Amino acid sequence: MEAVISENVSIYYGNYEAVKGLTFKLHEGETLLLMGPNGAGKTTLLRTLAGFHKEYTGKLSIFGKPPHESKDLISYVPQSHYLNERVPLTVLEVVAMGQIYKKSFVHFKIPKEILKSAEEALSFVGLESIKDKLFKELSGGQKQRVLLARALISNPKLLLLDEPLSALDPSARAEVAGILNKIKKERGITMIITTHDVNPLTEIGDKVMLLNRELIAFGTPPEVLRDEIISRVYGSLSKAVRVGDKLYCIIGDVHIHRGERK
Numbered sequence: 551m552e553a554v555i556s557e558n559v560s561i562y563y564g565n566y567e568a569v570k571g572l573t574f575k576l577h578e579g580e581t582l583l584l585m586g587p588n589g590a591g592k593t594t595l596l597r598t599l600a601g602f603h604k605e606y607t608g609k610l611s612i613f614g615k616p617p618h619e620s621k622d623l624i625s626y627v628p629q630s631h632y633l634n635e636r637v638p639l640t641v642l643e644v645v646a647m648g649q650i651y652k653k654s655f656v657h658f659k660i661p662k663e664i665l666k667s668a669e670e671a672l673s674f675v676g677l678e679s680i681k682d683k684l685f686k687e688l689s690g691g692q693k694q695r696v697l698l699a700r701a702l703i704s705n706p707k708l709l710l711l712d713e714p715l716s717a718l719d720p721s722a723r724a725e726v727a728g729i730l731n732k733i734k735k736e737r738g739i740t741m742i743i744t745t746h747d748v749n750p751l752t753e754i755g756d757k758v759m760l761l762n763r764e765l766i767a768f769g770t771p772p773e774v775l776r777d778e779i780i781s782r783v784y785g786s787l788s789k790a791v792r793v794g795d796k797l798y799c800i801i802g803d804v805h806i807h808r809g810e811r812k
């Protein structure tokens with residue numbers, strides 16, 4: 551089944567056309583890596599798919615329905631999470647909030663079955679042992695894993711992740727990329743992940759989209775990560791270089807490396 555269908559979609563902020571005439575399809579279970587320079591429209595597209603931004607023309611379908619009717623199927627993890635860290639929530643409470651928001655509970659006595667699901671989600675991301683710690687005391691990588699657990703607790707069919715690896719050191723990036731790989735393999739959830747650096751993610755990317763307000767390229771990683779394509783957005787110094795079984799994309803002074811797909 552098609553998880554996402556976008557037919558000639560243009561997205562607006564008032565008169566400003568942030569994304570123009572975008573057409574693509576993503577099959578159920580596929581992972582799409584969404585790349586593009588600053589201001590390319592990546593976050594705008596993600597928020598529109600999540601049903602938060604509604605100023606668009608064209609046809610968008612998420613598992614057969616328009617985004618605002620598919621909210622139960624979608625979990626969205628924003629670029630910088632909006633948790634108020636002055637509220638001393640534990641890790642378990644933060645994860646449980648993923649379900650509480652969906653069910654629109656108002657009071658903060660978390661039902662037992664939600665706490666149990668939160669523990670299961672934490673165990674999936676390997677953090678069950680720190681469930682009673684305060685969220686604000688965690689490392690950046692641990693926080694991102696907790697936010698993934700929070701996104702998973704409502705059993706989404708589509709996971710939308712805005713820059714999940716940004717502001718993480720290389721080992722935390724590898725850790726979070728490992729969890730994303732596990733989500734793909736063990737849960738089969740369709741994912742769209744925006745990233746400036748596809749390096750740690752290309753092994754899980756079935757498709758790559760290069761966006762620069764309009765679609766520059768869409769295809770498998772070897773189809774898109776090519777000199778002639780990336781140079782259209784990042785300039786003529788951009789290169790894809792193969793060393794052994796790895797492909798490295800050099801974009802200006804940003805190096806993107808891709809593990810060989812088997």
Ligand SMILES: Nc1ncnc2c1ncn2[C@@H]1O[C@H](COP(=O)(O)OP(=O)(O)OP(=O)(O)O)[C@@H](O)[C@H]1O
Binds near residue numbers: 590594
């Ligand atoms: N709320 C808004 N109102 C008006 N314009 C906006 C709004 N949000 C984003 N834009 C504009 O839409 C364009 C796309 O922004 P968007 O944040 O989607 O890009 P991006 O590819 O995610 O960039 P970055 O990599 O810097 O996060 C930019 O020109 C931005 O200024």
